[in-house]
Amino acid sequence: SPIQKHEDACQRTKVVILGAGIAGITAAQALHNQSISDFIILEYQGDIGGRIHKAEFGRGPDGKPYTVEYGANWAQGLGRPGGPENPVWTFEKKWNVANTPSNTSNVEFFNELGRADFGDEIQDFEEAVRRLKVDAGEILAENLQDRTVREGLSLVGWKPQQRANPAAAEAAEWWLWDGEQATTPEESSLVFGAAVSNFTFGQFSEESNFVIDQRGHNTWLKGEASTFLKPQDPRLKLNRIVTDVYHSNEGVIVETDSGGCVQADYAICTFSLGVLQHDNVAFEPALPKWKKTAIEMFHMSTYTKIFMQFDRNFWGDKQFFLYADPVQRGWYPIFQSLDAEGFFPGSHILFVTVTQREAYRVERQSEEATKAQVMEVLRNMFPKETVPDPIAFAYPRWSTTPWAYGSYSNWPPATSLDMHQNLRANVDRLWFAGEHTSASHFGYMQGAWFEGQDVGNRIGRLIQGNCAEERAGDCGEMVHYDVLRGTTPSSSYGVQNGWPGSSMVDG
Numbered sequence: 001s002p003i004q005k006h007e008d009a010c011q012r013t014k015v016v017i018l019g020a021g022i023a024g025i026t027a028a029q030a031l032h033n034q035s036i037s038d039f040i041i042l043e044y045q046g047d048i049g050g051r052i053h054k055a056e057f058g059r060g061p062d063g064k065p066y067t068v069e070y071g072a073n074w075a076q077g078l079g080r081p082g083g084p085e086n087p088v089w090t091f092e093k094k095w096n097v098a099n100t101p102s103n104t105s106n107v108e109f110f111n112e113l114g115r116a117d118f119g120d121e122i123q124d125f126e127e128a129v130r131r132l133k134v135d136a137g138e139i140l141a142e143n144l145q146d147r148t149v150r151e152g153l154s155l156v157g158w159k160p161q162q163r164a165n166p167a168a169a170e171a172a173e174w175w176l177w178d179g180e181q182a183t184t185p186e187e188s189s190l191v192f193g194a195a196v197s198n199f200t201f202g203q204f205s206e207e208s209n210f211v212i213d214q215r216g217h218n219t220w221l222k223g224e225a226s227t228f229l230k231p232q233d234p235r236l237k238l239n240r241i242v243t244d245v246y247h248s249n250e251g252v253i254v255e256t257d258s259g260g261c262v263q264a265d266y267a268i269c270t271f272s273l274g275v276l277q278h279d280n281v282a283f284e285p286a287l288p289k290w291k292k293t294a295i296e297m298f299h300m301s302t303y304t305k306i307f308m309q310f311d312r313n314f315w316g317d318k319q320f321f322l323y324a325d326p327v328q329r330g331w332y333p334i335f336q337s338l339d340a341e342g343f344f345p346g347s348h349i350l351f352v353t354v355t356q357r358e359a360y361r362v363e364r365q366s367e368e369a370t371k372a373q374v375m376e377v378l379r380n381m382f383p384k385e386t387v388p389d390p391i392a393f394a395y396p397r398w399s400t401t402p403w404a405y406g407s408y409s410n411w412p413p414a415t416s417l418d419m420h421q422n423l424r425a426n427v428d429r430l431w432f433a434g435e436h437t438s439a440s441h442f443g444y445m446q447g448a449w450f451e452g453q454d455v456g457n458r459i460g461r462l463i464q465g466n467c468a469e470e471r472a473g474d475c476g477e478m479v480h481y482d483v484l485r486g487t488t489p490s491s492s493y494g495v496q497n498g499w500p501g502s503s504m505v506d507g
């Protein structure tokens with residue numbers, strides 16, 4: 001077998017962790033906390049952080065570039081006094097990560113003729129979402145068939161195309177739905193879309209803070225890593241591209257592009273759903289059908305922030321600028337000012353966000369083509385100003401980045417909790433963790449943290465042999481389902497399927 005063939009040449013360890021993003025680092029920390037120090041982390045990039053990913057952009061007054069975040073930017077759903085706190089927010093505070101409150105009421109509205117007022121559309125959409133969540137709660141509690149968010153919105157009476165100002169209604173809807181999930185209402189599950197929002201913003205709080213730390217947003221994760229990894233720790237192997245993963249019920253062998261290999265009792269694969277869907281890591285034997293099906297069924301979205309710096313501020317002091325294009329939903333819809341108080345005042349930096357189809361289009365076309373389109377929009381938004389060309393302009397291409405292939409995952413309609421559990425479940429000694437394996441916080445940094453910790457704890461207990469039977473559910477191997485039914489019985493909503501407690505969607 002390939003496992004025997006490689007055994008002699010490979011470095012030996014107990015647990016090999018694939019990826020040094022949040023899930024990978026957190027899994028290693030969970031092992032460390034159980035006194036398991038025999039692990040190796042293999043990471044594609046030259047640093048810790050994964051999709052918390054900074055870039056240098058533009059120039060400050062001192063001539064040095066600003067650090068901006070191409071990936072995760074907000075701590076979302078912080079927590080309230082006496083209530084549970086978002087663990088990521090706890091770490092951001094612990095490591096003094098500079099951040100500023102993001103205020104979505106600090107917004108101005110625009111259409112192709114300049115300033116407009118469609119605050120009512122925002123209010124009406126928010127009201128529709130409240131009713132939508134009541135329906136979602138009922139569907140979940142009664143174990144009924146899921147539906148799309150679009151169908152759910154229509155049923156509570158939100159129909160953008162039938163409103164007086166369809167473009168404005170679509171802009172409001174895009175901002176508050178697509179701008180969060182990076183996926184359209186047509187492509188999103190009503191039940192689990194409502195649930196992830198309640199778990200993050202209901203359970204913690206509505207507040208989200210925007211990180212402006214010039215050391216980079218990954219500072220908190222590097223801080224946590226420094227509690228158990230020494231500088232230059234030989235167990236953290238950066239710049240290693242995993243190409244092949246051999247797995248059996250006895251162990252794993254992992255090969256990298258440099259010809260290196262690691263043999264371990266367990267592997268934890270934290271690659272994004274996009275990487276798993278791309279087939280450029282070979283799993284041998286091929287992953288079983290229940291796992292492959294789950295990987296293909298869930299959805300990897302793309303969320304693209306386009307940064308621009310100007311020689312002056314022509315947009316004023318607001319944080320957000322929502323643009324309703326007359327014909328194309330999602331056409332350069334939300335601009336954000338980093339020139340605003342609390343961000344980088346004096347930087348004259350704006351960024352505009354596009355998602356999904358518009359993100360793919362922008363990521364495939366040249367920077368020049370994108371710049372021309374963005375400038376046309378800005379000149380329409382500010383007809384009374386002489387809008388200059390930007391002095392810096394740049395954006396990432398998440399959909400083709402080989403260590404991510406997209407931004408974050410989203411739960412498609414009519415897909416059950418059992419199906420999602422198949423995304424989480426281990427295959428022999430090969431385990432999976434990441435944002436996408438979180439049933440309650442998929443798409444968010446905290447989702448990756450909860451899942452990395454869970455898998456690290458489970459493997460630690462298996463290695464130590466201290467998985468008491470009464471703990472079954474959050475201990476031992478994960479369950480998976482060879483046969484999937486249309487819905488998951490209410491009684492199965494528990495930790496064994498990655499559902500944290502019994503808290504359900506509420507109004």
Ligand SMILES: Cc1cc2nc3c(=O)[nH]c(=O)nc-3n(C[C@H](O)[C@H](O)[C@H](O)COP(=O)(O)OP(=O)(O)OC[C@H]3O[C@@H](n4cnc5c(N)ncnc54)[C@H](O)[C@@H]3O)c2cc1C
Nearest residue numbers: 019021022023044050051072073074242434435444445448
């Ligand atoms: C544009 C964007 C905006 C976002 N905004 C927010 C936000 O505001 N708030 C929020 O909470 N979340 C946000 N997120 C989501 C958040 O970044 C993720 O949920 C989280 O970082 C995922 O962590 P992870 O450990 O699951 O995966 P990753 O961070 O992807 O970690 C996986 C690691 O595996 C490595 N890897 C991949 N392939 C290989 C290979 N073949 N060999 C070796 N290593 C490999 C990768 O380099 C990476 O380091 C955003 C993400 C993006 C992309």
